[in-house]
Each structure stands twice: as C-alpha cells, then as structure tokens.
Amino acid sequence: MTKLPQFVRSRLVIRQTAPAEHPNANLLAAFAEQALSVHERASVLEHLARCPECREVFAVGSAPAADPQKPAIEWWKWRWTAAAAAACLIAALFWRPGSFQHSIEERIAPAASPSAAPEKEKPVQPISPVVTSPRHFRAKPSPPAAAPPPVLTLRQTVKLPPVTLNLAPPEPARVAPQATSLEMREPGRDLSKESARAQLKPPAQSRAGTMALDGMFQQRPHTNLAKTRLRQFSRSEEEKSLWTLDGVLRKSDDRGKTWRVVPVGGGDARLYALSAAGADIWTGGEDGALFHSMDGGRVWKPVIVANTDRRLTDTITSIEARDADWIKLKTHSGDWLTTDGGRHWRRQ
C-alpha cells in the first residue's frame, strides 16, 4: 500500500470539520444497506468523510456479529499443526525403526549405564579378562587400520545378566532394548573415551519363524566409529546363539556366558554391520567388505558389492536383510540393494 505523506495526512486532519448535524442511526443503517437515494448517500458519505465520530460509530456498527456457534478452538487455526502431526505420523509409520536406533541408543546410554561416567576417570589397568562391571562392557579402542586386530580372550568372563539378554521364548513384540556394557581393559590404551553398548532387540522383519536381528543398529559415520562402536547382538532362536560386533565378529553359544571370535573371510577389514537370521548371517565393514554365511557362521563367503559402474569401497554401516534375497546395505555414500541374494547389486 502506498504511504500517504505525513504532510498530506495533517492537511486531511485539518479538513475533518464535522458539521453540527450528524446522521442518525436510521440514515447510517440505510446507508450501510444501500437503501438511500443517490443524493442522500452522497450527503451521508460527505459527512462521514469529514466526521471521525460518525465514522467510528459506522465502523463499529458494521463489524460482523460474533458467531455463538463458533467453537472455542477454531479448527482451521490448527490446520498446519494437524498437517505436521499427520506428516510425523506417516513418517513414524513408514520409517525403518533402525534409522533412529543410533539416536535412541545415545539417549538411553546414560540411563542404562550410569556407572559409565565415573569409570572414565579410573586409571587404565593392565589387561584383565575379568569383567569389572557386568553391566558395562567397554571395548578397547579401535586401532588404526594397519594395526593388527586385537586378540581378545574372553573365556568365561563376560557375564551378561539374564534379564538383559532375555532369551525366553520368542516374542512378537519388541523387547525393550537394554544397553549392556562389559569392560575389557588392556595396558597402554586409554579406554575412557570408548564405550561399546550392546542392545538386544527382536527383528523388525525376520525370516519365517526365526527370531533374529538383522541390521537394526545403524552406526555413526566412519569417523565416529572409533569413538563409539556399537555392539550388535543378534539372536538365533534355533541355535540359541548370540552375535556381537566390535570390529570383529563374536559369537556366544551359551547365552552370552562365553564369547569367541568368529573368523570371517580371513581379511583384516573391521566389521561394523551385522544381520543374522537363523543360520543366515551377513556381516560387513570397512572397505565395502561383505561376508555371507548360510550355516551359522561356519563357512563364510565374501560377497563383492558392485554394479556396472563401480564397486563398493566405503564402510558398510548397516545391513538390512528382509529375506534371503532382499538385502540392503547402508554406507556413507549411499545404499546398495540386492534382490537376488547378493548376485546383483544396485546403488540407491
């Protein structure tokens, strides 16, 4: 709207000289309803143009009446809120639960392992296979890629509380994730910055009749993997075995009492992603390394992830296997999907 100069306004104010006789309510009502003759209308309009008091009355009288039927909360004022809520609901319905796992884990970590913070201040102790805190499983730091993988001797030292690894009969509903941390100490390493948390969760989409976890935990980007490495547990109802990852693949066949390193492919690549459904295990990690076992981890077959253009060389951070054929890998550079059990891959 064009601004009227102040000077013009002031001259307009000077011209607001109301005549002595004001139009009564009859005339104003008729003017509002356009029921006056042209001459009468012009005279009323002329008066209104010069009389601020009558303009005020006329403006107030022309205000629309309040609607008593109008609800206290007008729905249309909330239309954007409703739209946002609907969008959130849709996102919650269609978003893969694993996508939020990382943030969820971060949130529950302090509550699940309250002893983590004080233990950071403890001096580094010589390596001891004895677990100092059964609820705090702290992994040793990630060595550089060139360094040899650590030899971990857990023997019967890792004791997970039975309540944590609830291996009771399979439940269709999601088991509340419980962070379980064990601490392994090693001389000369600053363990205070590292923590590995393991969470147990039933599979979102397991194969028929199996209770397995596949690709539920997404990990941080590669730079953060060294700081906080997630332990990925998976459970096979058939074999009563547990799987975990902390750079290497570990397996427990006695419900977590003892753990053993499972050699995978004989390579040096560190493993950060795991999907286990029954005896069908997929694991992947650095440099696009991907391995597949169909016999519960006894025989491993390397899988080359490539399409016609390029080969996957990035770190695999998550594996999602919906069935024997549909497997999806997540990397920092994008997702890879196969629908024929790993023979052909396409980048997404």
Next chain:
Amino acid sequence: MDDLARACAHGNEDAWRQFVSLYREKLYRAAVAMARVDSVGRELADAFYANLFGTRLGKDGRRISKLESYLGRGSLEGWLRMVLAQDYVNRFRAERRLVRFVESADIRPRGIYVAPDNAKLAEATDIALTTLSSEERFLLSAHYLDGCTLAEIGRMLSLHESTISRRLEKITAALRKKILRGLRDAGSGRREAEEMLEVDVRDITLNIRERLTQERQGESI
C-alpha cells in the same frame, strides 16, 4: 416503520416476545463483536435492551421505548446495530475521557504542525484534496486517519477489500500527482516539489539515545 418495532414501542407483550426471540441473540452477538469481550458485550446488550424496552415513563404513564425513534429507513436489525454501536462508542468515549483526565500529564498537545515555509505545499495539498470526491476522502480518512483495515472499510461500503486497496492506491497516486502539479504551478521545480512532499520531520525517526551518546563522546574528546 416496521410493524414489530411499532408494536414493541407501544408495549405489546406478544410483540416483545417475538422481538426477544428474533433479535435478542443477535443483539448479544453484535455487542460481543463490538466490545470484543464477552462480559462487556453482554452488559452492553442488556443495557441496550433495557433502553429498547423503556425504563422511563412518559407523561401519559406509558413506557418510552427507544424503538420509537426507528423510522424504517433500513432494516430493524441494521438500525439496532447502529444504535448499539452508538451506545458503545459513547460509553467508550466516556471511559476514555476518564482515563485521559487521570493521565492528563502524559497527553501530548494535539496540534497540527504546519511549517511556515510549507505554505506552498499546504496550498497545493488543500487544492488537491478539494478535487477528491467524498468517497475518496472517506477512504483516505478511514484508512490513514482512523486506521481502519481494508476489510473494515470494505464492510462499511459493501465492497471487497481488494477493491478498496486498488482504489486507495489510485487515490494516493492521483493525489500525489495533483500536489506536485500544484507545486510546479506555484513556481517550484520538479525536484524541489518532490523533496517538499517527501521531506517531513515527522517521517524521520531519530535514535535519541544514540545521538546523545555520540554528543557526549564528542564533548569528552
């Protein structure tokens, strides 16, 4: 004159019952819309309804109803709204006067400032304003002086607010042209005329605090 209003004014009980059923709720709604506060609106409507019914007695012992002043030029509902608006404005003005009396120290003098060297501009502006029609002056006054919104003005004139907006744009531009032409006719150059129209001390906003700080710093140096 509307028969219902006439019957009510003469104290017909049946007419009053009909009036109540037809207009009482409408009066409440109109009063609430005017006052914008439910309790104030209801109080206003109740007082108005009492006046319509007639609280005073005439010489002949008959109630004097406000409905007697209804002449039937417009609808009864429109008339009721206008009278109600008049009552509300009178009440509001009375309260405003009370407030102003109490806080009179804060009231600035409402003088119209006209710079002596702007006599040419004042004359040109007055001439330009006289050329405007009554409707154009009404639009300018309602929008720029009373602060009515385009929608409010549109309701008053039964026009769409976009129409009001277009008309105001047109009027403002035409007024400006006329004033500039008047200034040029009075001997001012084009640029000078534009400057006279644009430069107004009231349009300049000064940060007094900043200016005082700068002056203090200048004095200390």
